[in-house]
Amino acid sequence: MSGKMPNNNIQMVDLKGQYNKIKEEVDAAILNVIDSTEFINGPEVIAFQDELQEYLGVKHVIPCGNGTDALQIALMALGLKPGDEVITADFTFAATVEVIGLLNLVPVFVDVDKDTFNINIEELKKAITPKTKAIIPVHLFGQSANMEAIMEIAKENNLFVIEDTAQAIGSDYTFLDGRTQKTGTIGHVGTTSFFPSKNLGCFGDGGALFTNDDELAKRLGAIVNHGMYKRYYHDEIGVNSRLDSIQAAVLRVKLPHLDEYCATRQLVATYYNDAFTDIKQLETPVINEKSTHVFHQYTLKIKNTDRSKLIEFLKEKGIPAMIYYPIPLHQQKAYIRSEFKDENYPITMELCKSVISLPMHTELDENQLKYITESVKEYF
Numbered sequence: 193m194s195g196k197m198p199n200n201n202i203q204m205v206d207l208k209g210q211y212n213k214i215k216e217e218v219d220a221a222i223l224n225v226i227d228s229t230e231f232i233n234g235p236e237v238i239a240f241q242d243e244l245q246e247y248l249g250v251k252h253v254i255p256c257g258n259g260t261d262a263l264q265i266a267l268m269a270l271g272l273k274p275g276d277e278v279i280t281a282d283f284t285f286a287a288t289v290e291v292i293g294l295l296n297l298v299p300v301f302v303d304v305d306k307d308t309f310n311i312n313i314e315e316l317k318k319a320i321t322p323k324t325k326a327i328i329p330v331h332l333f334g335q336s337a338n339m340e341a342i343m344e345i346a347k348e349n350n351l352f353v354i355e356d357t358a359q360a361i362g363s364d365y366t367f368l369d370g371r372t373q374k375t376g377t378i379g380h381v382g383t384t385s386f387f388p389s390k391n392l393g394c395f396g397d398g399g400a401l402f403t404n405d406d407e408l409a410k411r412l413g414a415i416v417n418h419g420m421y422k423r424y425y426h427d428e429i430g431v432n433s434r435l436d437s438i439q440a441a442v443l444r445v446k447l448p449h450l451d452e453y454c455a456t457r458q459l460v461a462t463y464y465n466d467a468f469t470d471i472k473q474l475e476t477p478v479i480n481e482k483s484t485h486v487f488h489q490y491t492l493k494i495k496n497t498d499r500s501k502l503i504e505f506l507k508e509k510g511i512p513a514m515i516y517y518p519i520p521l522h523q524q525k526a527y528i529r530s531e532f533k534d535e536n537y538p539i540t541m542e543l544c545k546s547v548i549s550l551p552m553h554t555e556l557d558e559n560q561l562k563y564i565t566e567s568v569k570e571y572f
């Protein structure tokens with residue numbers, strides 16, 4: 193590395209800085225689990241389950257091993273059959289389509305909205321066929337998809353809705369009638385991930401499912417644990433997907449900070465927005481007025497500029513920048529099908545070529561933000 197590299201320690205995500213602020217509490221909580229030796233399904237898991245239910249205002253939280261498992265378990269519990277079609281967005285992380293494929297369901301990709309990057313409602317309507325059984329909206333980068341419209345469409349067509357809330361835990365969605373609900377608690381099932389870099393991250397893998405449906409909650413709870421409703425009675429095929437007690441203990445320390453973490457991310461986003469208003473080549477994030485944005489990512493659209501040169505320029509200044517996501521799902525080798533035509537996904541195609549995400553986490557200080565924004569301005 194060049195000796196000119198400024199030692200500003202700017203990272204995409206600063207897990208260490210966040211940990212240092214709650215270190216004593218986290219360390220004690222972890223040691224407590226070790227001391228108790230209740231590593232699996234211990235009291236910490238039950239307590240976290242209750243606390244998350246309370247926070248989200250949802251009847252049931254079912255912890256599980258990770259966010260990808262959560263999506264798979266949701267699809268299993270809804271009784272979908274091989275060949276059933278599941279609609280999701282073309283512009284997202286591959287976990288969603290992966291589990292659809294694993295269960296021999298048929299993924300149907302829909303283009304996204306050019307402003308919010310979330311599933312496009314008109315395209316969603318067009319994608320519904322007699323075989324469609326479920327919709328998986330992904331609340332991308334931290335804000336909710338248009339849940340009002342999605343729930344209406346689902347009702348009209350008798351479809352299940354599984355909300356992938358891995359990037360938006362803590363965000364609120366407001367319906368036309370004024371009701372506000374946490375994302376993930378609106379559809380039939382919600383899923384999330386506690387991967388370390390998510391807005392509510394643990395110190396390893398973790399995930400959870402949410403539902404307000406008592407029957408579904410029972411089924412989800414059985415599937416996560418080998419399909420057991422009663423110990424050693426396996427009524428259906430399940431999986432082994434558990435949140436371990438050490439992760440639950442860490443999450444119990446962090447959950448009370450989640451709103452403050454979200455607020456800090458929003459402040460960072462505002463700082464960036466203000467700094468970039470006059471740069472014509474940059475389009476700052478557009479916020480859906482029905483949803484709060486918890487900025488899992490701060491993602492800009494770049495116009496008339498070579499994105500890779502900007503990324504290289506920032507890298508030389510010690511500023512990481514990432515592309516989420518460079519390739520549309522419909523073009524991924526594992527999922528490619530002849531009926532997927534690029535021209536059906538113009539927005540996703542454009543976004544994959546033009547987005548760039550800047551450092552976004554709870555520990556960015558004013559000096560770092562000033563340095564990042566001035567460096568970006570210097571480039572333009």
Ligand SMILES: *Cc1c(COP(=O)(O)O)cnc(C)c1O
Nearest residue numbers: 258259260285287358359385387
């Ligand atoms: C991270 C993520 C997942 C997967 O979560 P894991 O815990 O890593 O399995 C699923 N969907 C989205 C949108 C994600 O960002």
